[in-house]
Amino acid sequence: MSEPEFTILVDRDCPLCRRESDLLERLDAGRGRLALVDISSPAFDPTPYGRSYETLMARIHGVLPDGRLVEGVEVFRRAYAAVGRGWWLGWTRLPGLRMLADAGYRWFARNRLRWTGREEACPGETCAVEPATERAAEGRATTGGRAPG
Numbered sequence: 001m002s003e004p005e006f007t008i009l010v011d012r013d014c015p016l017c018r019r020e021s022d023l024l025e026r027l028d029a030g031r032g033r034l035a036l037v038d039i040s041s042p043a044f045d046p047t048p049y050g051r052s053y054e055t056l057m058a059r060i061h062g063v064l065p066d067g068r069l070v071e072g073v074e075v076f077r078r079a080y081a082a083v084g085r086g087w088w089l090g091w092t093r094l095p096g097l098r099m100l101a102d103a104g105y106r107w108f109a110r111n112r113l114r115w116t117g118r119e120e121a122c123p124g125e126t127c128a129v130e131p132a133t134e135r136a137a138e139g140r141a142t143t144g145g146r147a148p149g
Contacts, residue, residue, distance in 0.1 A: 004035040005082040007063040008075060009049065009056055013040035014116050017060070027083035034082045059109040073098075073105045 010021045021036050028034045038044065039056050046053045049069060051061070062075035070078060077089045092101040108115075 002032065003065055005033045005065065006078045007035040007037060008079055009037050009039045009061045009063065011040045011057060012038040014112055016112065016116055024079055024083060027080075027085055029083075031083075034079060059106070072109075073101045 008021065010017050012018045012021065024034055025036065046056055049056065059071050060075045061069050061071045062078055063069055073092055077086065077092060080086050080088050091097055
């Protein structure tokens with residue numbers, strides 16, 4: 001199988017993010033144009049991406065075939081284009097609407113943990129998620145060696 005056109009780094013612990021990634025997988029229909037990497041998995045290692053786990057969790061990131069990262073609404077534009085539905089988000093490229101879409105996504109990203117039932121990660125105005133390696137260690141300590149979930 002050839003290399004995917006685009007790879008998304010997705011938090012599959014987030015119900016909204018999981019639903020979106022499931023839709024993208026269905027639209028890809030096994031063609032391999034799109035790859036999804038679950039950054040909420042205890043096995044996830046952010047090192048190859050050159051960003052911290054916290055940075056990758058703060059907003060969605062995607063990886064181009066040459067290894068460059070893109071983030072925010074650009075990830076969705078490229079993901080939907082990879083599965084043949086780029087026109088669904090074409091409006092987000094228009095001047096003015098692009099700024100609104102980007103601002104709307106940033107607002108969502110800042111609040112998504114609170115809105116998806118993970119309020120404990122949001123003690124103040126911002127939300128944070130502990131690195132997967134810490135979650136995995138806690139899971140082993142509380143679940144007899146299995147990762148939580």
